[in-house]
Amino acid sequence: MKHRRKRELPLHLMILPSMILLLCFSYLPMGGIIIAFQKFIPAKGLFGKQKWIGFDNFIYLFQLPNFVSVLWNTLFIAIMKIILGLLIPIVVAILINEVKNSALKRSIQTAIYLPHFLSWVVLGGIFIDILAPGDGLINQIIKAFGGQPIFFLGDNKWFPLTLIVTESWKSFGYGTIVYLAAITGIDLSLYEAAQVDGANRWNQIWHITLPGMRMVIVLLMVLSLGNVLNAGFDQVFNLYSPPVYASGDIIDTFVYRIGMLEAQFGVATAVGLFKSVISLTLISVSYWFAYKFADYQLF
């Protein structure tokens, strides 16, 4: 017992910095939740004499005509992103795995991985130019083929789709790497055995590669479910504008505007708290599902 503790001590030390960060930036600020139940006047400070107003902030929130659409936008955008963020990397990983030329394989990997490192502040500027209806690259192409230009970032029909596609483009390379690693871990003798049994490439992918990736797929799925209400603040914030609030305003941008610009800290905190409660429920449920059906446990 004592021996084991000694052996695990370095591991615990390694995790300590992240625990401290978690405590500082995720747990301590929870004290601020009280703001959601106050008529918060920032000048008086967090511990000042604020007026308690019970659930008034929440009532006001649900009265706001756009709150329902904000909630719907968040769910729609986030869920679409999660689905594409799972499917595309799996397909691409399998495809890359089938490439035999290793130089080509590696350059593809690097190329698709690259956008992951660019921030949305940079990409936002680039996409605004590329997608501009007047002289943007994409619309030049559409016009060259005789189509009508599309205002991707100003049209409520197109805006969510644009968000989902650009986000998938940015992040699928990262997901691919993880799945490729999983594929590498599959025992090669399985493939040899399958070949002996007369399985073609398709059979091999279906019966060996995919089942071999199962654990990783479930793991990433569970982890991504925590993002069901995170539709991506930095992306939306850098691309949206008042005309597309109706289809692109998400909880986080909504909180930003109410809190930072309108200084209604009480209402903003109420939205944040609301989001956290929903998220916690969703994560707990999905975790339970993962345990039940894939026998997967984090703890």
Next chain:
Amino acid sequence: MEKRIIPTGLSAILIGGLLLTACSSQTGVSSSTVSSTGETGSVVETGNSAGAEDADPFGKYEPSVKMTFARTVDNDLNDNILPKTPGETIDKNRWLDLYSKDLGIDISYAWSVRGGLNDDAYTQKLNVTIASGDLPDVLIVNRTQLKQLAESDMIVDMTDYYDQYASKLTKEVYNSEGPGILESATFDGRLMAVPYADASVESTQYLWLRKDWLDKLNLEPPKTMQDLRKIASAFITLDPDGNGKNDTYAMAITKNLYNGAMGVEGFFAGYHSYPNMWVKKDDGTLAWGSVLPETKDALRALSEMYQAGEIDPEFGIKDGAKMAELVAAGKLGIDFGEQWNPMYPLISNYQNDPTADWVGYPIVSADDKLPKVPQKFRTQWYYAVRKDYANPEAVVKLINLHLEKNWGENNEFDHYYMPAENEGAGVWKFSPVTPAPTNKNLEAFNEIQKARKLGDMSILKGEPAIIQKNLEAFYAGDTTQWGWEKIYGPDGVFNALNGYIENGQVMREEFVGAPTPTMVDKQSSLRTMELEMFVRIIMGDVPVDEFDKFVDNWNALGGAQMTKEVNEWYQSVKK
């Protein structure tokens, strides 16, 4: 024992170092200001050698006092003024030198952000600063923030300091619009901050048109809104820039809709709609102009223009700076805005294309009734002083000196306001406090007109004389002075203002009180909602009839309550 001293000493040094670095970011700026004054100190005249006597509006502090501000750096300052004033920076310039030398007040900035006072960046940073409780000595805040600060006892009651230290000129300026300017910063009879006095007359809207395009297409200046719509249509279909391509739009508007340049308020007024201000209805009560039925007509007209391609389809995502690029590129011919528009952004068009001839006309209406010309209550910002600051009167002295140097008897307008040697750049923006007398521009214009009629320019003194000098420089070929000619020339835009006044078209904003409780809570979300809905209606994203739903929502979400409070205030001041 020794062993213990070393670590303790070390940590003390470390902590000390941390504190030093933390402070140096704030003191670095001011110390450079001090040293610069030391160098130039001898060159300068006047100064009030009398020293800091009691209640001397221009008394100098010995030794000097420090004062921190937070400030904005707008497009004009960054792209126009700074390039034209080599050697001067935000932290070291003629105004800060003057304050330091004449008043012994060393100004530095706790932080600064790009953009204007109305932009999100400043609002956000200011709200965070207030929430953190770590305020600079003087904060430039809006009425809502002022009220919050006053309620939470974080700022100094300025009543006595203002009474004792405001100079004669300052008091004259601050009372020039009746009690309104000071009233708006008064809570329970106490003046809680010194207002940034600004002239309501300056918010007057004019219709700026490319006269060269009108001439080319054989069009007359508009008499009615229908004329204007025809002009707009001609501007996009008849190739006014003559490049053989169908690449022009007609009217400049931005995603913020209500602007001093490239705004819509002058357009709305043509439909007798006065959004974004409190107006008096026929029954004598006050109402928020944006939710009155006339606004729907104006929105319908704008959405038709958008549909026709007369408005940039991307306006909904473009701010002023972005739209100004289109103006500079000669793609636009109609601009509703204030008198200074030729200074920015219109001059950029002229500089790229000397044939671009923007002329300011009176706004027009859609029926036979002359449009009212809305003049919003312009004093929107306040210099609030942090509670524990030792010399609250210093901010009053800054205001005294700012007014004195620009408009006092022995002013140095040509050095401190818009000096000819700096191509007429508005160096007054270097000053952290920038109040302005209210009717000075129109008065200057009328004096110049009078002198022109008499044929004797020598009667001009002070600001009008300098403006005349700029005009002459323009006639002599100095193209950088183009804006002056457009504003103060014989056909200058102030002719339109004189016309407005003669015809009794001016309509002052009716609500000038401190913000009501509901305003503090709800107004800014109501504004956001209004802006979003109007932009979407114009873009055809929702039908014009959505306006009615917007009005219902607006009322339900606090608008009705706000209107009630505003009318209570109105009743109380009428008595």
